[in-house]
Amino acid sequence: MAGTGLWLVGARGSVATTAVVGLLALRAKLVEPVGCVTERPEFAGVPLPAWEDIVVGGHDVVHTPLEKRAEQLADAGLIPHRVLAATATGLRAVDARIRDGYHPATHTGAQADAVARLVEDITTFRGEHGLDRVIVVNVSSTEPPAPSLPEYSSLDLLEAALADPARSVLPPSSLMAYAALRAGCPFVDFTPSPGLRLPVLHDLAVSLGLPYAGSDGKTGETLLRTVLAPMFTARALRVRSWAGTNLLGGGDGANLADPVQAAGKLESKARGLAALLGEGVTAPLHIDNVPDLGEQKTAWDHVSFEGFLGARMNLQFTWTGLDSSLAAPLILDLTRLVAAAHDAGQSGPLASLAFFFKDPVATDEHRFAQQTDMLTEWAQALVHSADSYPQADTDTPETSPPADKMARRDAPGNGWGLGNARASDEASS
Amino acid sequence: MAGTGLWLVGARGSVATTAVVGLLALRAKLVEPVGCVTERPEFAGVPLPAWEDIVVGGHDVVHTPLEKRAEQLADAGLIPHRVLAATATGLRAVDARIRDGYHPATHTGAQADAVARLVEDITTFRGEHGLDRVIVVNVSSTEPPAPSLPEYSSLDLLEAALADPARSVLPPSSLMAYAALRAGCPFVDFTPSPGLRLPVLHDLAVSLGLPYAGSDGKTGETLLRTVLAPMFTARALRVRSWAGTNLLGGGDGANLADPVQAAGKLESKARGLAALLGEGVTAPLHIDNVPDLGEQKTAWDHVSFEGFLGARMNLQFTWTGLDSSLAAPLILDLTRLVAAAHDAGQSGPLASLAFFFKDPVATDEHRFAQQTDMLTEWAQALVHSADSYPQADTDTPETSPPADKMARRDAPGNGWGLGNARASDEASS
Amino acid sequence: MAGTGLWLVGARGSVATTAVVGLLALRAKLVEPVGCVTERPEFAGVPLPAWEDIVVGGHDVVHTPLEKRAEQLADAGLIPHRVLAATATGLRAVDARIRDGYHPATHTGAQADAVARLVEDITTFRGEHGLDRVIVVNVSSTEPPAPSLPEYSSLDLLEAALADPARSVLPPSSLMAYAALRAGCPFVDFTPSPGLRLPVLHDLAVSLGLPYAGSDGKTGETLLRTVLAPMFTARALRVRSWAGTNLLGGGDGANLADPVQAAGKLESKARGLAALLGEGVTAPLHIDNVPDLGEQKTAWDHVSFEGFLGARMNLQFTWTGLDSSLAAPLILDLTRLVAAAHDAGQSGPLASLAFFFKDPVATDEHRFAQQTDMLTEWAQALVHSADSYPQADTDTPETSPPADKMARRDAPGNGWGLGNARASDEASS
Amino acid sequence: MAGTGLWLVGARGSVATTAVVGLLALRAKLVEPVGCVTERPEFAGVPLPAWEDIVVGGHDVVHTPLEKRAEQLADAGLIPHRVLAATATGLRAVDARIRDGYHPATHTGAQADAVARLVEDITTFRGEHGLDRVIVVNVSSTEPPAPSLPEYSSLDLLEAALADPARSVLPPSSLMAYAALRAGCPFVDFTPSPGLRLPVLHDLAVSLGLPYAGSDGKTGETLLRTVLAPMFTARALRVRSWAGTNLLGGGDGANLADPVQAAGKLESKARGLAALLGEGVTAPLHIDNVPDLGEQKTAWDHVSFEGFLGARMNLQFTWTGLDSSLAAPLILDLTRLVAAAHDAGQSGPLASLAFFFKDPVATDEHRFAQQTDMLTEWAQALVHSADSYPQADTDTPETSPPADKMARRDAPGNGWGLGNARASDEASS
Ligand SMILES: NC(=O)c1ccc[n+]([C@@H]2O[C@H](COP(=O)([O-])OP(=O)(O)OC[C@H]3O[C@@H](n4cnc5c(N)ncnc54)[C@H](O)[C@@H]3O)[C@@H](O)[C@H]2O)c1
Ligand SMILES: NC(=O)c1ccc[n+]([C@@H]2O[C@H](COP(=O)([O-])OP(=O)(O)OC[C@H]3O[C@@H](n4cnc5c(N)ncnc54)[C@H](O)[C@@H]3O)[C@@H](O)[C@H]2O)c1
Ligand SMILES: NC(=O)c1ccc[n+]([C@@H]2O[C@H](COP(=O)([O-])OP(=O)(O)OC[C@H]3O[C@@H](n4cnc5c(N)ncnc54)[C@H](O)[C@@H]3O)[C@@H](O)[C@H]2O)c1
Ligand SMILES: NC(=O)c1ccc[n+]([C@@H]2O[C@H](COP(=O)([O-])OP(=O)(O)OC[C@H]3O[C@@H](n4cnc5c(N)ncnc54)[C@H](O)[C@@H]3O)[C@@H](O)[C@H]2O)c1
Ligand code: NA
Ligand code: NA
Structure with missing residues (x-):
């Protein structure tokens, strides 16, 4: 599956930078794929893009060079110094593909103008690199939960509001999700921000035949909770309280120090x-x-x-993780898996990727072991669908995919002002 | 499924006493069945003996009255004082059904004599209470691992050695397992002792059509390990070290203070x-x-x-459990489930009960979530087999079970000197 | 030092009840004085009231019988059941000496009326039991911090406000402290509530020649902090962050769940x-x-x-305490020590008792080892002053203490309407 | 106090290397003196050698270049990469001053011959650098405890055995301590090895007027124990059990994996x-x-x-330290303080340095707060003795120190074959 773009929203953040350095290091075989789920034996045969086939670009609102950010992460123990040196050239290349993101404080004019520019950034990237598809992954700063607005349930109301320069109807993450869909791209929500979770955006994704995944990467305390809680249930033990304290520094720590920003995380x-x-x-x-x-x-x-006869017992754990180290390989996994889903013609929320998320879309399954099974089965099904439709993951673009599949993936541009960009993009694939 | 006997080897120990008090409390509806796995919704419909239908007896080598032992456990926080008061009469009744166990230091004569007496104890109990079956559960003190002897692979050699007054060929747990089989009883090994795990005893169980389960109840650190380790695997994280320290008091603590005794536990x-x-x-x-x-x-x-790019992280946990509170309901669960297996004509090692054990027989599946699924599926199959053979869990003994099933359960006494005891027992069921 | 009264404000709370049961148990020699600092060898020879010589009464705003409260604490593991049984009679006697405390929600009229009644309760208690002195100890529910008011710095303003039925100028803890002083009693503030810490009350205590101690008993996390922090300092290690989470149930937990109430605790x-x-x-x-x-x-x-060359390290601790078990013996210790201070003619804040408190009065010494030394030296000085003035701790009241010492302890009633009560009390000593 | 030598036994180990890098970094003002106790305000005015005045040499039995060792430690997070670069030249200079240590497996001949060579190494170092004194500090691998031999109590027996090529009477650490004394050097035992703790060596140190300090640096679990245990005592709480597990890697971890080597550590x-x-x-x-x-x-x-009324509670802590980061600054502190002690004419075991050790010589005081006071008072006394005898820490060697003080420090060479080396050394001071 050649030519998959990974478009990082928040491309200069810790998670994004670690993911990019890691991708370059994997490609150069400097490191083993520890932490990469899609490199596990269960995924052999699944038609996934190779490390070599992933091209990275993105948006951010700050301008710290990626190389500088990577140095900070090396000093913090996330990236070995030798890997840093070996990936410097690659990092500069990615840096050159990062565009200014949307920031409510600096943008002037209607949000629709911002959308047009964001879409343009992505489609240009897709075109220039001749990519089959671009997966947009949100790893930007956490936003507070969104209120409930009528515009979030009606595309007409939403687009009217977007066109109104006096309003800022969508939070940045949702604006970005909207732009991704309008650019014909699958979307991954690695943050707890509203993103694609507004009903109107869900409907749009479905109608455009685009798959999406989310929300909020599961990499620490919640991962453990979803592993441990089912044990108590299976053993008929009655959990009475489960208290948690998270200490964190880094950009995410500073951001979540604000109770308003933290609200989304705590809720999920x-x-x-x-x-x-x-x-x-x-x-x-x-x-x-x-x-x-x-x-x-x-x-x-x-x-x-509480156990038998009312006995009182407890379990305590302390998890000491390097958050971005845990998150970064999952970003690469999600890029691969969502690319495969897109390629297989899947659209709408990908419940089978619940394994990766604190607040999984389209499912209430939080038990980690069950999520692992769901993921594996889903991936295995891709092997078989790939077997039946071999063109999906080969280098023979001349072979037409089955009509309904194409149809679905063809949808994005229909009846929307960015048709041209998309068209040229498709042409280049 | 009326009339199931639970014969506890180590009947005056912490686990046994807690199980007995708990059974009495459940029967009297003094407590909710917290910690009882077989009371979970998944087991509704499985043909299990009711609390009312379980009669308890057992062996031990000490004579502390059960009531006194229960008081000590109440002071230690395992049993509420109000429950103690309400179950005193019941405890005295069970106490009266405890017989002297086999102790190598006090026994004189051939081990075969001891076997005859132990079998007699169990079959008398079965007869007097008109029980369908008796499940023998080993919750006696942990023994060291057994060496490898030719007698452990050949019934002829074994029986010759048993008959030799100069030898003590079987460790107590295995002698007890042998006696259980000779009495026609399914056996549960809740300890890490050799028990039924000698090849010769396994063969005997199979040939007698008796099911068995084990080994070594999984109630604390190991439970957590089998819950947590699969998480690291699923996430492709590389565990480099897993260190553990267990602090324990009680009878088990004193026993395991001896490195020789502890060896079995550490090995499993x-x-x-x-x-x-x-x-x-x-x-x-x-x-x-x-x-x-x-x-x-x-x-x-x-x-x-180790995670992505060699990042080093760690997880620590502290588990503070009341061991016997965790173990006791599982003893009741195992009694029920093994009774159902026996009733359904199953024989040999019950791999589907791996959920309960540190060192499960006949399977290498240690992952707790998978074990939970195995258990549930196995239990569900019993529901259906019960549907097809309704006599198995009804009060209509006049209806004959299918021939092959009876055959299997008929086997025990064949060609062995205790045929009479067994026969009278069957007659009484 | 015969005849010391202990007047507990919050007499039906966990700390108070545990202290009372403990005092009765110590008196009956049912338990060893574990947790009682004044029973350590360093305090041999200090003229302290014996367990036999302490009579307990108090105020509370609820009516749960002390015996019932003690049963709850026994179920919670704080009091052995055998001790409960043996102290029931004693508990009922104390229960009969508990009076209704001041509650802002139920009181009508000027606060001065409440004061008069509270003083009356205490002086009656002192008179009826012929006590030399009564130590008032606040162990009632935590209150929020007090604002800064002009009345808190001027006795005239304060007393005018107290007389005004339209105002509730003092929070309950401070009203109680004021009443204690007016009754001629030393005061111990075991809570973080404002209590005696208003400047006007401090001045009053000094002018009345009454000693006081506080604030906020140090029994858990803070105790450890004051033990551990000096280690980092002594080793020139640089603490960068010290995060803490406290989980608690009980009455105190419920009370501190209210952020307003918790503010005082967090501040101290x-x-x-x-x-x-x-x-x-x-x-x-x-x-x-x-x-x-x-x-x-x-x-x-x-x-x-942070250590040498910027190395980053950490220490974590988990403290699992039974708060009232830790606090109760300290209540008894403080009663004894403040009685001795009063007897020795000391007045105003007792900085040497910092050992017991999170937020010690009149000193900035928080280091536990230094506080231990301060306490021991202070207590040793009492031995010597007791040697020079032997009458202080003997049963020969006819011998006059030195003039200036008496003078100080004589002060309370002067120029205040409760002279009679105090006089009769003194007479009875 | 110009010209103090630091002779490290185990000079290529983790602790030694970190100490050397740190000394160079402090001298170059690259880092702040975090972890250096002698830089605390309490030590202002104490006549200690400045960082500039300390020259380092040493013994080791391996040949890994110091610079390589330092790189490994940088990768392990102990030394910042920027510091490594800035100290490379200095490291090479120290490296050039490291001589082959004594190793029982490679040495042939009598141990006396080894001693002569070791003494020669040290005195040559002292002479070449014109040092006032050399402090020998043992940071080599831990040895097992020594048995009790008559030679360890009699200098005559010992020296006879040392002269016997067929014997290896002293363990390496003690041979090194003996050589240090014979070279006229104070000795610091930072390991739990026998070192100078044999009675015969103690007597020799006293008779030669040489101070020594030890044993076994206190940097982790034991540090915390000596901080926490006094809290329980002061509060009259009864500790029932104190269990500990130490996980460690590095050279020390490998060494202590051997139960024989670990014995000394566990004992102390x-x-x-x-x-x-x-x-x-x-x-x-x-x-x-x-x-x-x-x-x-x-x-x-x-x-x-156990607390009041038998209540059961617990405290757990997890300490995550970089051992060599904690130890290294103490090596520098001890060098300074022992140099000052030597300069002040003190001899024999320095009990006042108990603060630094798990198993302090000449005192049973293990309480950390008391040890801190002892250290501070002792250091303050040096300020005053320095005031009275200003020549001790000035550059005016022409002024004679008081006779008895000189006498003591004059002792080393007397009646022993290394008189010359020592004389030239003294001449150079
Ligand atoms: N394990 C994990 O690290 C983990 C797990 C779950 C979720 N997340 C989420 O991932 C996100 C990124 O985490 P991080 O640690 O990399 O944070 P970070 O602060 O290092 O990076 C966030 C980046 O987003 C950029 N940004 C902010 N607003 C933007 C906008 N409107 N458009 C484009 N870029 C914008 C910032 O400039 C910054 O570079 C956070 O929302 C976090 O909650 C992380
Ligand atoms: N969570 C748990 O409690 C748990 C989990 C796994 C395994 N186990 C195992 O269960 C067993 C019982 O644990 P416990 O805490 O009740 O121990 P315990 O010491 O309280 O009880 C053991 C009892 O066995 C009796 N006994 C010893 N030798 C005997 C013999 N030859 N015949 C008959 N009785 C004999 C003893 O007298 C004692 O009453 C141990 O082997 C333990 O390792 C317990
Ligand atoms: N280790 C400790 O337990 C510890 C340590 C430091 C401080 N304290 C403080 O001690 C106090 C008591 O703690 P507790 O656990 O016993 O709480 P608790 O809730 O069990 O008891 C408080 C009692 O005070 C009574 N009360 C409330 N308002 C009153 C009033 N105006 N007058 C008289 N009585 C009143 C309540 O009715 C209750 O009986 C709290 O303020 C707590 O913060 C306790
Ligand atoms: N916090 C701490 O690091 C700490 C605390 C207390 C005690 N100690 C002790 O300090 C010592 C050094 O610890 P480390 O972590 O640096 O260990 P390490 O293994 O890194 O270094 C020990 C060095 O000693 C050398 N050595 C071995 N035998 C020798 C001999 N006979 N003569 C000369 N050199 C010899 C080794 O070659 C090695 O270079 C150990 O004994 C350790 O127990 C360390
Ligand atoms: Na969901
Ligand atoms: Na203070």
Whole structure:
């Protein structure tokens, strides 16, 4: 599956930078693919883009050179110094493909103008690199939860509001998701921000035949919770309280120090615990900004539970993770998997990717073992569909894919002002 | 499924006493069945003996009255005082059904004589209470691993040695397992002792058509390991070391303070970790006797792992459990499930019960989520087999079970000197 | 030193009830004085009231019988059942000496009326039991911090406001402290509430020649912080962050779940850390109400520090305490020590008792080892002053103490309407 | 106090290398003196050698260049890469001053011959650099405890045995201590090895007027124990068990993986706990070699204690330290302080330096706060003695020190074959 673009929103952040350095290092065989789920034996045979076939670009609102950001991450222990040296040239190339993102504070005019420019950035990238498809992945700063507005349920209302220079109807993440869809791109929401989760955007993705995945990467405390909680259930033990404290530094720590920004994260964590254990569990949860921890995140959880004859027991864990190290390979995995889904003609929310997310779309399955099974089965099905439609992952573009599949992927531009950009893009694929 | 006997080897120990108090409390509806896996919705419809239908007896080598033992456990926080008061009469009744176990230091004569007496104890119990079947469950003190002897692979050699007053060829747990089989009883090995795991005993169980389950109840650190290790695997993270320290008091703590006795426990724990994560993980493990902890067990594990680009991270957990509270309901669950297996005509090692054990028989599946699925599916199959053979769990003994099933369960007494006891027992069912 | 009264404000709370049961148990020699600092060898020879010589009464705003409260605490693991049984009679006697406390929601009229009644309660108690002195100890629910008011710095303004039925100028803890002083009693502030810490009350205590101690008993996380922080300082290690989470149930947990109430507690904790380590340490701190923990408090602290050449290291601790078990013996210790101070003619804030408090009065010494030395030296000085003035701790009241000492303790009633009560009380001593 | 030599035994090890890099970095003002106790305000005015005045040499039995060792430590996170670059030249200079140490496996001939050579190495170093004195500091691999031999109590017997080529009477650390004394040098024992702790060597140090300090640097778990244990005592809480597990990689981890080598370490830790809390505390303790942790050491301690009315509580801590980062600045501190002691004419064991050691010589004081006071008072006394005898820390060697003081420091060479070397050394000062 040659020519997959990865368009990172928040391309100069910790997660994005680590993902890019890692991709370059994997390509150069400097490191083993530790942390890359799609390199596990279960995924052999799944038609995924190779490391060599992924081209990276993106948006950000700051201008720190990627190389400088990578140096900071090396000092923080996330990237070995030898890898840094070996990937410098590659990093500069990606840096040159990062465009200015949308920022509500600096943008003037209607949001529709911003959309047009964002779409243009992506389609130009797709065209210049002759890419089959571009996966847009949101790894920008967390935003607060969105209120409920009529515009979020009606495309007509939304587009009218977007055209109104006096309004800023969409939060940046959702504006970006909208732009991605309008550019004909699958979208991955690695943050808890509203992103593509507005009903109107979901409908649009479905109608455009575009798959999407999300929300909020599961890399630490929540990962453990979704692993441990089913144990209590299976053993008929009654969890009475599950308290958590997260200490984190880095850009994410600074951002989440703001209770308004943190709200989304706390909500997505709480939803998960209730889905796993039911209501009635006392579950205080804190996120603290502790700058001296740098890129490290430390989570402490205290689980108090009741056993036979009312016996009281507890489990505590302390997780010390380098968040971006955990997240970065998943960004690459998601790019590959969503590319395969797109290639296989899937559209709408990809529930089978729940494995990656704190707040998975289109499913209530939070149990990690079950999510692992779902993912593996889904990927296995791709092997077989790839077997039946071999053109999907070969280098023989002259062979036509089955009509309904093309149809679905053809949809994006229909009846929308960016037809040209998309068309030229498709032409180049 | 009326009339199931539970014969506890180690009937005056912590686990046994807690199980008996709990059974009485459940029967009297004094407590909810927290910790009882077979009371989960997944087991609705499985033909299991009701709490009312389980009669308890057992062997032990000490004479502390069960009521006194229960008081000690109440002081240690395992049993609420109100439950103690309400179950005193029931406890005295069980106490009256406990017989002297086999102890190598006090026994004189050939081990075969001991076997005859142990079998007699069990069959008398079965007869007096008119029980359909008796499940023998080993919850006696842990023994060291057994060496490899020719007698452990040949029934002829074994029986010759048993008959020789100069030898003590079988460790107590295996002698007890042998006696259980000779009494026509399914056997559950809740300890890491040799028990039924000698090849000759396995063959005997199969040939007698008796099911068995084991080994070594999974209630703490190992439970967590089998829950957590698959997470690292699924996420392609590389575990480099997994260190553990177990602090425990109680009878088990005192017993395991002896490195020879502890060897079995440490071995069964190590086997599990290697099965989960492969070789190459540094895994120091300690069991310390800390008498002041009483019935509490505290385990600390430190897992160091490598992620993307060589990043080093770790997870620590502290588990504070009341071991016997965790074990006791599983004893009741196992009694029910093995009774159902026996009733359904299953024989030999029950791999589907791996969920309960550190060192499961007949399977290498250590992953807890997979074990949970195996258990549920197996239990569901019993529902259906029960549907087809309704006599299995009804009160209509006049209806004959299918021939092959009877055949299997008929086997025990064949060609062995205890035919009479068994026969009278069957007659009484 | 016969005849010391202990007047507990919050007499039906967990701390108070545990202290009372403990006092009765010590008196009956049912338990060893574990946790009682004044029973350590360093205090031999200090003229302290014996357990036999302490009579307990108090105020509370609820009516739960002390015996019932004690049963709840026994179920929660704080009091052995056998001790409960043996102290029931004693508990009923104390219960009969508990009077209705002041509650702003139920009181009508001027606060001065409430004061008069509270003073009357205490002086009657002192008179009826012929006590030399009564130590008033505040162990009632935590109150929020008080604002800064002109009335808190001027006795005239304060008393005018107290007389005004339209105002409630003093928070309950301070009203109680004021009443204690007016009754001629030393005061101990075991809570973080404003209590005696208003400047006007401090001045009053000094002018009345009454000693006082406080604030906020140091029994868990803060105790550890004041033990551990000096280690980092002595080793020239640079603490960068010290994060803490406290999980607690019980009455205190419920109370502190209210952020307004918790403010005082959080403030007193933060003050201590800054005093120990200077400014510039990131120190997020949480108190969570986790009802299922009952009387247990679990605190987790994560300390990140920098060493030689910028190396980053950390220390984590988890403290699992039964708060009232830790606090109760200190209540008895404080009663004894403040009685001795009063007897020795000391007045105003007792800085030497900083050992017991999170937010010690009249000193900035938070280091626990230094506080231990201060306490021991101070107590040793009492031995010697007792040697020179032997009448202070003997049963020969006819011998006059030195004039200036008496003068100081004589002060309370002067120029205040409760002269009679006090006089009769003194007469009875 | 110009011209102090630091002679490191084990000069190519982690602790030594970190100390050398650190000294160079401090001298170049590349880093702040975090972790250096002698830079704390309490030590202002104490006549200590400046960083500039310390010259380093040493012995080791391996030949890895110091610069290479430092790179490994940089990769392990102990030394910042920028510091490494800036100290490379200095490191090479120190490297050139490292001589072959004594190794029992490679040495042939009598141990006396080895001593002569080791003494020669040190005195040559002292002479070439015109040093006032050389402090010999043992940071070589841990050795097992020594048996009790008559030669360890009699100088005559010892020297006879040393002269016998058929014997290896002294373990390397003690041979090195003996050589240090014979070279007229104070000795610091930072390891738990026998070193100078044989009675005969103690006597020799005293008779030669040489001060010494030891044993076994206190940098992690034991440091915390000596900080925390006094808290339990002061609060009259009864510690029932104190369990510990240490996970460590690095050279020390590999060495201590051998139970024989670890014995010394475990013994010195156990002695400390008993001295702090008395006998009767269950205290299992483990040291595990976990290579993947590299230079990191993680200790977990679980303290179970009893409070008022028998209440059971616990404290757990996890310490994650970089051992060599913690040890290295103490090596520099000890060099300075022992130099000052020598300069002030002190001889024999320096009990006041207990602050630095797990198993302090000549004192049973293990409480860290008390040790801190002892150290500060002792250092303050040096300020005053320096005031009275200003020549001790000035550059005016023409002024004679008081006779007895000189006498003491004059002793080393007397009646021993290395008179010349020492004389030329003294001449150069
Ligand atoms: N393990 C993990 O790291 C993890 C897990 C789950 C979710 N996430 C989420 O991933 C996101 C990124 O985390 P990070 O640690 O890399 O944070 P970061 O602060 O290092 O990076 C965020 C980047 O987004 C950029 N940005 C902000 N607003 C933007 C906009 N409107 N358009 C384009 N770029 C914008 C910022 O300039 C910054 O470079 C966060 O939302 C975080 O919550 C991370
Ligand atoms: N969570 C758990 O508690 C758990 C988990 C896994 C395995 N186990 C195993 O269960 C067993 C029981 O644990 P426990 O805590 O109840 O121990 P315990 O010491 O309280 O009880 C063991 C009992 O076995 C009796 N016994 C010893 N030898 C006997 C013999 N030859 N015949 C009959 N009785 C004999 C003893 O007298 C004692 O009453 C142990 O082997 C333990 O390792 C327990
Ligand atoms: N280790 C400790 O337990 C500890 C340490 C430091 C401080 N404290 C403080 O001690 C106090 C008592 O703690 P607790 O756990 O016993 O709480 P609790 O809730 O069990 O008891 C408080 C009692 O005070 C009573 N009360 C409330 N308002 C009153 C009033 N106006 N007058 C008289 N009585 C009143 C309540 O009815 C209750 O009986 C709290 O303020 C707590 O913060 C406790
Ligand atoms: N925090 C700490 O690091 C700490 C604390 C207390 C004690 N210690 C002790 O300090 C010592 C050094 O620790 P490390 O981590 O640097 O160990 P290391 O293994 O890195 O270094 C020890 C060095 O000693 C050398 N050596 C071995 N035998 C020798 C001999 N006979 N003569 C000369 N050199 C010899 C080795 O070659 C090696 O270079 C150990 O004994 C350790 O127990 C260290
Ligand atoms: Na969902
Ligand atoms: Na103060």
